[in-house]
Amino acid sequence: MNVISSDARIADLIGLLSVLNNIFDGRTDLYQLEKEMEVDVDDLMPIVYTASQMGLVTVGEGDIIISDKGLEFLKSNIKKRKEIIRESLTKIEPFVTAMELKVFSLNELLETLQRKGIQNYNKPEGMYELQLIILEWGVYSGLISRLDENRFKVNYDKS
Template identity: 65%
Template sequence: MNIVDPQARIADLLGLLNVLQNSYNGKTDLYKLEKDMEVDLDDLMPIVYTANYLGFVTVGGGDIIITDKGIEFLNANVRKRKELLRESLKKTEPFVTAIELKTFSLYDLKDALEKKGIYIYASPEGIYDLQMTITEWGVYSGLISRSEDNLYKVNYDKS
């Protein structure tokens, strides 16, 4: 199941794609990337998995490779980046469930995710992680907006 990792941030995505493209010509070994970036693999993997689920990189055989979509995202202006991100998020959780709900509170979304067997937000800090993910990725991309009554609304009709 494709899920945006709660620890992944857009700045991390940009950094990963930038380093991958400009320092490694678009392809490198994950362990080399970890060593060169001086980051623990456990800290690197949330953005690697998220970038993979969003279609910006592929991962296999220990290698990470930037995709054409990843290069397009990296070279795009802010408006185009948001568009590419918005389209990719529509295929990943928690955004698939958010689209199904259309309007929701964080607790509504958490409950709907758990009904689908997605428990990544079930921890004590789960609501905070969900809020960060929805805001960082969904609101930034324009897929979701937040209303004054603390509800979130999807700005996309899948019909």
């Protein structure tokens, strides 16, 4: 099950893809990428996994390669980038579950994720991390709207 990391940020995604494309011509060893970006591997991997789950890069045998979708993302304007993110999120938790609920509170989303066996947010800071992901990725991309302080709505129709 693909679950977006609470440590992954959109700014990190843009930085990762930009460095990969502009400095390494779209392909490099993860170790070289880590050195170039001047980050610890523990800080790099959440965005690498997220970019991979979104189909923006492929990772294998220690290498990371930007995909055609990743190149399209880099070359796009903000509106198109949000569209690419929105489409990609529809296949990643917690957004898959949010789409099933359509309108939800963070508590409802958290409980539903736990019933599905997704335990990533089953910790003291889990609710905060879930809110961060919903706002940072979901609201930014337009996949989710905030109705009020506690309620959210999905803006996506699968059909």
